[in-house]
């Protein structure tokens with residue numbers, strides 16, 4: 233991600249951190265908790281997360297971890313976010329299950345720009361809300377989709393704002409869902425478009441073929 237894009241996103245979240253207390257979904261940029269949880273529901277029902285390692289890109293306060301952990305028995309969960317205060321809060325929240333003893337899964341939170349990282353392979357890679365920021369680099373979204381798809385051993389799930397409904401804004405950008413679907417189809421045979429949970433959003437699911445091991 234371009235340094236200036238990163239700075240703009242940083243300032244956006246810093247302003248919101250001053251405005252709202254605790255782990256309010258508005259700090260993350262959501263209009264409210266319902267907008268956030270509708271997206272989580274679409275993600276959680278898109279595939280079976282049981283016994284899967286999960287990589288969450290742009291994890292915010294780790295709310296998706298909490299959501300999935302209540303429904304599934306995950307193998308492990310790793311969240312990455314470039315906003316340091318979010319990662320600090322999230323690490324405290326889930327540190328050794330100390331402050332939030334109800335989670336079942338071992339979790340790990342990393343500070344940094346995921347688009348600049350070599351991502352370790354995980355069964356399922358997820359990005360909710362983290363690809364909605366405008367980029368100076370025209371190829372940002374396509375290169376991140378490729379990067380995420382490479383890191384996903386089984387399934388990649390991400391959501392984007394829907395250009396049919398969501399007008400362009402200085403910080404946020406929306407996309408034509410059919411164009412994104414077609415782009416993903418170029419790389420993956422099994423792609424689903426989920427667009428029945430919120431007018432302003434859609435979710436893409438890319439499933440990798442199961443590799444058959446022939447032992448002889």
Ligand SMILES: C[S@@+](CC[C@H](N)C(=O)[O-])C[C@H]1O[C@@H](n2cnc3c(N)ncnc32)[C@H](O)[C@@H]1O
Pocket residue numbers: 233241245260261262268289290291292293294295296312313314315318344345346347359360361362363365
């Ligand atoms: C709208 S918030 C959503 C947070 C979380 N996924 C949720 O749904 O609660 C998007 C998050 O993505 C993070 N983000 C965006 N681009 C990123 C990048 N390239 N690397 C790391 N974090 C990123 C932002 O810092 C922000 O915390």
